[in-house]
Amino acid sequence: MPDISLRRIALLGCGAMGTRIARAIDSGGINAVLTHVYDQAPERSKGLVDSLKTKPIIVENTHLLSSNNTNLVVEAASQDAVKDVALSVIQNKKDLLIMSVGALLDEAIFEVLADACREYGRSIYLPSGAIAGIDALRAVRGELESVTLTTTKNPRSLSGVPYIEQSGVDLGSLDGPAEVFAGTAADAVRHFPANINVAALIDVACAGGGSTKVRIVADPSIDRNIHEVRASGGFGSMIIRVENVPDPDNPRTSLLAALSAIERIRGLCSGGIMAG
Numbered sequence: 001m002p003d004i005s006l007r008r009i010a011l012l013g014c015g016a017m018g019t020r021i022a023r024a025i026d027s028g029g030i031n032a033v034l035t036h037v038y039d040q041a042p043e044r045s046k047g048l049v050d051s052l053k054t055k056p057i058i059v060e061n062t063h064l065l066s067s068n069n070t071n072l073v074v075e076a077a078s079q080d081a082v083k084d085v086a087l088s089v090i091q092n093k094k095d096l097l098i099m100s101v102g103a104l105l106d107e108a109i110f111e112v113l114a115d116a117c118r119e120y121g122r123s124i125y126l127p128s129g130a131i132a133g134i135d136a137l138r139a140v141r142g143e144l145e146s147v148t149l150t151t152t153k154n155p156r157s158l159s160g161v162p163y164i165e166q167s168g169v170d171l172g173s174l175d176g177p178a179e180v181f182a183g184t185a186a187d188a189v190r191h192f193p194a195n196i197n198v199a200a201l202i203d204v205a206c207a208g209g210g211s212t213k214v215r216i217v218a219d220p221s222i223d224r225n226i227h228e229v230r231a232s233g234g235f236g237s238m239i240i241r242v243e244n245v246p247d248p249d250n251p252r253t254s255l256l257a258a259l260s261a262i263e264r265i266r267g268l269c270s271g272g273i274m275a276g
Ligand SMILES: NC(=O)C1=CN([C@@H]2O[C@H](COP(=O)(O)OP(=O)(O)OC[C@H]3O[C@@H](n4cnc5c(N)ncnc54)[C@H](O)[C@@H]3O)[C@@H](O)[C@H]2O)C=CC1
Pocket: 012, 013, 014, 015, 016, 017, 018, 038, 039, 040, 041, 044, 062, 076, 077, 078, 079, 080, 081, 082, 084, 098, 099, 100, 101, 128, 129, 130, 131, 193, 194, 195, 196, 197, 198, 201, 249, 250, 252, 253, 254, 257
């Protein structure tokens, strides 16, 4: 049940997604105020704050985001940021919304955070991000026999990933679709930390323990970030497919991911009737 007293928000990460979230709050579309921000790149936090009507305080490090009277810390930074700060946010009795969900496929981290949420009575929210149907997958998790995620992106949305460079695939010379990864969700988020958080979301929803099957395909002929989940089991079967427009400020990230975060924050801050 959402806590409608959530009104003061701190933001970790002022990149493509963090900027959209901050602007949605600043525009008055969410019943909340952005009180504090932090980014390890100081020019990012300053650039964001300069562009906002209501100026949040720029803090000196991640931990200061939860050492004030905010209710909710929103993470839109990186898996490393989650590993660094998530536990202290919960210990400081703040709720936490995580977008770099891949961090949770480290079993030790998941268990520590789950225990801390119980002990301190706080919640960690994982918006459905760049995928859809997370609620349905969670509902049928006890009946699942098979789940596979296939993610297809333009090579420019996959550039700079050491795993691809080491595997000898030359993204620049592809003239058709090429599989660049096949394996488990746990390995996918390790090798593609900024590209496949959706695999972690699906795996957490299905209680897969990191074992959900994942394929990543580079296809120079497409300009969308496409995620397709095929699931089957005792409930029947489902195919969930999204064809996402990439965020113009970060082609790895889909616009839907930021919109999903904003909608989740809006719901947490307003209560009322909510679908899904
Ligand atoms: N859950 C989902 O469906 C999706 C999740 N994501 C993830 O959400 C996160 C945000 O995405 P974008 O805004 O597009 O990325 P971005 O690269 O545009 O921005 C990330 C910002 O966080 C900052 N940052 C990174 N590590 C940090 C740390 N340890 N401490 C403080 N600041 C740090 C960077 O300097 C940068 O300004 C990424 O981890 C991305 O992989 C992206 C798309 C979908």
